[in-house]
Amino acid sequence: MPDSSAVEQLQERYKDRMGGALGQPMPVAAVTSNTVPWELLRAAGFFPVLLSPPAGPTTHADAYMEDVFDARSRGIFERFLSGEWAFIDTLVIPRTSEQEHKLFLYLREVARQEPERKLPRVLLYNLPHARSAEARIYGLERTRELIEALPPALSGSLEAAIAEGNAARHALRSILDLRSSRLSGAKALPLIGAFYFMDRAEYAALAARAARELAGLPALQGPRLLVKGAALPHPHLHAAIESHGAIVACEDDWWGSRAAGEDIREDIDPLEAIFEKYYLDEPSPRVFPPSAAEAWFLQALSAVDGVVFYIPPEDDVFGWDYPRLRDLLDRRNIPHLLVSADASPATLSAEWHARIDEFVLGIKR
Amino acid sequence: MAERQLRCTTAASEHQKTWFAELRRDVFEHRKPYAIVQADMPLELFQVMRVPVVSNQWWGAIVAAKRLAPYYLDRMNEAGYHDGLCRYCSLSLATSLVGDPDQAPWGGLPRPALVAARLTCDCIQRIFSAWGEVFGSEFVALDAPGATDLPPRWWELSRHRWTELFEGHRLDFMVAQFQRLIAALERITGERFDENQLHALMEGVNRQEELFEEVRELICSAPRTPVRMHEQVANVMAAQWVRGSEWAVQHARAFRDEVKARVDEGIAACPGERLRLMWVGAGLWHDTDFYTAFEERFGAVFVWSMYLAFGPDGYIRYGLDDPLKALASRTVSMNEQLHNPPWANEWIVDQALRHHIDAALVLRPLGTRPSATGNLFIERALKKAGIAVLPIYADMVDARGWDPAAMRCTVEGFLEKLSARK
Numbered sequence: 001m002p003d004s005s006a007v008e009q010l011q012e013r014y015k016d017r018m019g020g021a022l023g024q025p026m027p028v029a030a031v032t033s034n035t036v037p038w039e040l041l042r043a044a045g046f047f048p049v050l051l052s053p054p055a056g057p058t059t060h061a062d063a064y065m066e067d068v069f070d071a072r073s074r075g076i077f078e079r080f081l082s083g084e085w086a087f088i089d090t091l092v093i094p095r096t097s098e099q100e101h102k103l104f105l106y107l108r109e110v111a112r113q114e115p116e117r118k119l120p121r122v123l124l125y126n127l128p129h130a131r132s133a134e135a136r137i138y139g140l141e142r143t144r145e146l147i148e149a150l151p152p153a154l155s156g157s158l159e160a161a162i163a164e165g166n167a168a169r170h171a172l173r174s175i176l177d178l179r180s181s182r183l184s185g186a187k188a189l190p191l192i193g194a195f196y197f198m199d200r201a202e203y204a205a206l207a208a209r210a211a212r213e214l215a216g217l218p219a220l221q222g223p224r225l226l227v228k229g230a231a232l233p234h235p236h237l238h239a240a241i242e243s244h245g246a247i248v249a250c251e252d253d254w255w256g257s258r259a260a261g262e263d264i265r266e267d268i269d270p271l272e273a274i275f276e277k278y279y280l281d282e283p284s285p286r287v288f289p290p291s292a293a294e295a296w297f298l299q300a301l302s303a304v305d306g307v308v309f310y311i312p313p314e315d316d317v318f319g320w321d322y323p324r325l326r327d328l329l330d331r332r333n334i335p336h337l338l339v340s341a342d343a344s345p346a347t348l349s350a351e352w353h354a355r356i357d358e359f360v361l362g363i364k365r
Numbered sequence: 366m367a368e369r370q371l372r373c374t375t376a377a378s379e380h381q382k383t384w385f386a387e388l389r390r391d392v393f394e395h396r397k398p399y400a401i402v403q404a405d406m407p408l409e410l411f412q413v414m415r416v417p418v419v420s421n422q423w424w425g426a427i428v429a430a431k432r433l434a435p436y437y438l439d440r441m442n443e444a445g446y447h448d449g450l451c452r453y454c455s456l457s458l459a460t461s462l463v464g465d466p467d468q469a470p471w472g473g474l475p476r477p478a479l480v481a482a483r484l485t486c487d488c489i490q491r492i493f494s495a496w497g498e499v500f501g502s503e504f505v506a507l508d509a510p511g512a513t514d515l516p517p518r519w520w521e522l523s524r525h526r527w528t529e530l531f532e533g534h535r536l537d538f539m540v541a542q543f544q545r546l547i548a549a550l551e552r553i554t555g556e557r558f559d560e561n562q563l564h565a566l567m568e569g570v571n572r573q574e575e576l577f578e579e580v581r582e583l584i585c586s587a588p589r590t591p592v593r594m595h596e597q598v599a600n601v602m603a604a605q606w607v608r609g610s611e612w613a614v615q616h617a618r619a620f621r622d623e624v625k626a627r628v629d630e631g632i633a634a635c636p637g638e639r640l641r642l643m644w645v646g647a648g649l650w651h652d653t654d655f656y657t658a659f660e661e662r663f664g665a666v667f668v669w670s671m672y673l674a675f676g677p678d679g680y681i682r683y684g685l686d687d688p689l690k691a692l693a694s695r696t697v698s699m700n701e702q703l704h705n706p707p708w709a710n711e712w713i714v715d716q717a718l719r720h721h722i723d724a725a726l727v728l729r730p731l732g733t734r735p736s737a738t739g740n741l742f743i744e745r746a747l748k749k750a751g752i753a754v755l756p757i758y759a760d761m762v763d764a765r766g767w768d769p770a771a772m773r774c775t776v777e778g779f780l781e782k783l784s785a786r787k
Contacts, residue, residue, distance in 0.1 A: 066740055130490075322447075
C-alpha cells in the first residue's frame with residue numbers, strides 16, 4: 001500500500017474511534033447501530049458518533065448485566081457506568097436488536113436507581129424492521145418523534161445533512177469499488193469503518209483521496225470470498241483469511257460492503273427520505289421477512305468463489321440462519337466454511353488457520 | 366412426578382390431554398385449522414375465531430417433562446444449529462424439524478394452518494420462519510416496539526389506566542397488526558371476526574383472573590400455603606391457554622373453591638412449613654420434583670411463581686369499550702413486565718413482601734436469552750428488601766447440563782444457613 005496520508009488518516013480514525021468526538025466543540029450524540037439516522041443528529045447540531053468499545057474489563061457493567069449480553073453491549077454499558085464516556089450528551093439506541101432495547105432499559109434503570117451518576121440523555125428510536133404497511137407507518141411516526149426529541153434544526157439543515165451524508169456514501173462507494181480488483185478486505189475495512197466515527201464532510205474528502213491513492217495498487221490474485229454472519233467491527237478475520245491467499249471481496253455487514261448502500265433521496269420530503277433509507281436499506285438482525293433480509297447476500301453470491309460463515313460463540317441470532325443458508329450453498333455448489341471461533345482477538349488459533357488454509361486450497365484446486 | 370394434592374390439578378391435566386387428542390382428531394379427520402403461536406400472542410383473537418392454539422412454550426414444557434428435550438436438542442445440534450442458541454423457544458420447533466411422531470409426546474404436532482409470533486427476541490422471527498417452512502404454513506409476525514416509558518409500579522396502573530401505561534403509539538401499532546392477524550384468521554376459517562364476542566371473552570378473562578387473585582390472596586394470608594407452586598402452575602396455565610372461555614372460568618372457580626376450602630379447614634400443602642420460597646423465572650420443566658424436594662428436611666415450600674401471580678396483575682383490564690386496544694395492552698409489554706427493569710424487579714419485590722417470602726431462588730437460564738435478562742436487578746432488589754437469594758444456573762427445558770443431586774445439595778446448603786438465621 002502506498003504511504004498515503006488520506007489512507008493513514010482514515011486508518012487512524014478507525015483505530016481511535018472516539019478521538020473525533022472527544023475534541024468536538026459540538027455536543028456529541030452517540031448511537032449504538034447503523035440504523036439511527038446520522039442526518040437527524042447532524043441537523044440538530046450534534047457531532048454523531050457510533051459507539052464501538054474496545055475489549056477490556058467490565059467490572060461496573062458486570063454488577064447489573066447478565067452473561068447473556070454480547071461483548072459490544074456490555075462494553076458500551078461499562079463505559080457509561082465508569083464515566084469514561086461522560087462527555088456524551090445524548091445517546092440514541094435503535095430497536096435494531098433485542099440487546100439494544102435491553103441496554104436502553106438498563107441505562108434507564110441505573111439512572112433511576114442512582115441519580116447521582118452522570119449518564120447521557122437516552123432515547124429509544126423505535127424503528128421496526130418488519131416489512132409491513134403498519135410497520136412503515138409506525139416507523140415514519142417514530143422518526144418524526146425522534147426529530148421532535150432533538151434540539152430544533154435550523155432551516156435547510158436537514159437537506160444539508162442529507163447532502164453531506166450522500167457525499168460521504170459516494171466516496172465510500174469509490175473505496176468499495178476497489179475491492180473488485182485491488183484492495184484486500186483487511187485493508188478496506190478500516191477505510192470503510194471510519195465513516196461511522198468522523199465528520200462526514202471530512203470523510204468524503206479523505207475517502208475520495210484515498211481511493212485515488214489506492215487506484216494504482218497491483219491487481220489481487222486469489223479466490224474471492226464473501227463473509228456472512230455476525231457483525232465484524234475489526235479486520236482480524238479478514239486478515240486471517242487473506243493470509244492464506246484468498247481475497248475477502250465483500251461481506252454482508254454494515255461494517256463493510258453494506259456501509260454505504262443507496263443514497264438518501266433528495267427529491268422528496270427529507271424526513272420521509274431519511275426514514276426510507278434507514279427502514280429499507282440498512283442491515284439489521286431484525287429485518288423480516290428473510291427474503292428481504294437475505295436479498296443482498298443472494299445477489300452477491302454470483303460474484304464470489306466461496307463463502308465464510310462467521311458465527312462466534314456469543315451468537316444467538318445468525319446461528320438460526322446458518323443451516324438453511326449452508327444447504328442453499330450446497331445446492332448451488334458454492335464452497336463454504338464455518339468459523340465458529342471468536343475472531344476479535346488479533347489471532348485465530350493454529351487449528352482455525354489450518355481449516356481456513358484447507359478451505360482456500362480446496363477452492364484453488 | 367410430584368404429588369397432586371388438589372382434585373383440580375388432576376382435572377386440569379386430564380383436560381389438557383383430552384383437548385390435545387381432540388385437536389389432533391379435528392385436524393386429521395375433519396381438516397379443521399389450528400395454530401402454533403408464541404405464548405405472548407393475543408390468544409383471545411384465536412378463541413373468538415374458534416382456531417385452537419398450541420403455545421410454543423406449553424409444548425416445549427410437555428416435551429421437557431417427558432424428558433425428551435436432550436434427544437431433540439441433540440438432533441438440532443447435529444443439523445447445524447449450534448448449542449448456544451435459545452432452547453426454550455426452539456424445543457418445540459425441534460420436534461417438528463426432527464419429525465419422528467412415534468417419539469413425540471401424544472403423537473406430535475400436526476400441520477397448523479398458521480404459525481404466529483411477536484417479534485420480541487431477534488431469534489423469534491427465525492424460529493417461526495423455520496417452523497412455517499417445515500409445515501408449509503403461513504407465518505403471521507407482529508412487530509414488537511420497545512417500551513420507552515415505564516412507571517415502576519406498573520401493576521397499580523394496569524387495570525384501569527392501561528391506555529396511559531402502555532403508550533398510545535404502541536397500542537395503536539399493535540391494534541393495526543391485530544387487524545392483519547384477524548384477516549388471516551378470517552381467511553383460514555371463512556368466518557367473520559365479531560368484536561362483540563371479543564368483548565364478552567375479555568369480560569370472561571377478567572372474571573377468571575379475579576378468581577386467581579382470590580387464590581393469590583388466600584396464599585398470602587393463610588398461615589401456611591394451601592397449595593404448592595407446581596399445582597398453582599398446572600391449574601393456572603391450563604386455564605390461561607383458553608382464558609376467558611367457559612371452561613377456563615369454571616376451572617378457575619373450582620380452583621379457588623378448593624383452595625379456599627383447604628384454608629378454611631386449616632389444610633397446608635406442607636404441614637411442617639417453616640420457610641416460604643419464591644421461584645423467579647420460567648418453570649424447571651424437566652425436573653418439577655425439584656419444587657417439593659426441600660419440604661421434608663427444611664419445611665421449605667415454594668409458595669410463589671409468576672404463573673399465578675401474573676394473572677391478576679398482567680391480564681385484568683377494566684374499561685373494555687375498545688376491546689382490541691385493551692387486548693393490545695395485555696400483549697405489548699409482557700416481556701418488560703416479567704423480565705426487565707424496572708418493571709420486573711419492582712413487581713417481584715412487591716410480590717415477595719406480600720407473600721412473606723423468606724428466600725428467592727432465581728433462575729439464571731443458560732440457554733434462553735429473553736428471560737435471562739433483568740435477573741441481576743431482581744436479585745439486587747430482593748436482597749435490598751431483606752430477602753435471601755440463591756441464583757440457579759439451569760435451562761428450563763434442557764436437562765443435559767442439569768445435575769439434580771448436585772443442585773439439591775447446593776440448595777440444601779443455602780437453606781441450612783437460612784434456617785440457622787431464622
